[in-house]
Amino acid sequence: xxxxxxxxxxxxxxxxxxxxxxxxxxxxxxxxxxxxxxxxxxxxxxxxxxxxxxxxxxxxxxxxxxxxxxxxxxxxxxxxxxxxxxxxxxxxxxxxxxxxxxxxxxxxxxxxxxxxxxxxxxxxxxxxxxxxxxxxxxxxxxxxxxxxxxxx
Numbered sequence: 428x429x430x431x432x433x434x435x436x437x438x439x440x441x442x443x444x445x446x447x448x449x450x451x452x453x454x455x456x457x458x459x460x461x462x463x464x465x466x467x468x469x470x471x472x473x474x475x476x477x478x479x480x481x482x483x484x485x486x487x488x489x490x491x492x493x494x495x496x497x498x499x500x501x502x503x504x505x506x507x508x509x510x511x512x513x514x515x516x517x518x519x520x521x522x523x524x525x526x527x528x529x530x531x532x533x534x535x536x537x538x539x540x541x542x543x544x545x546x547x548x549x550x551x552x553x554x555x556x557x558x559x560x561x562x563x564x565x566x567x568x569x570x571x572x573x574x575x576x577x578x579x
Contacts, residue, residue: 443512447519455500462492477531479544501551505559513567516559524552
């Protein structure tokens with residue numbers, strides 16, 4: 428006799444979103460730690476993923492670590508989200524990014540207006556969606572949902 432648990436669709440979506448957010452920040456801190464070791468940055472705040480006030484300069488090693496870890500995190504998470512949400516990577520990628528902006532605003536007590544931060548976030552989001560959707564298509568192409576636009 429197997430235990431059967433029925434979960435409402437909205438609960439599944441919320442559960443997947445929470446799982447994706449936790450995965451996003453876990454990957455972010457792992458990549459950030461590896462970037463600090465590689466680029467020999469010995470002092471970086473625990474709140475580094477939310478720091479949009481850092482001076483953007485290629486001479487600033489802390490900035491390079493944050494930028495590279497943001498881009499790598501977004502790309503890796505796009506691939507990992509496929510395992511959780513299958514072909515809905517784009518939806519969860521946008522939701523996680525919106526939550527990241529909200530959390531950043533809350534942590535820093537200010538809405539991020541830095542153009543370099545938004546450029547990094549936007550390019551990361553695009554790589555997350557493109558990489559994740561491409562992998563989802565390859566893995567689930569027999570199961571992929573195609574919208575019917577004949578009557579549109």
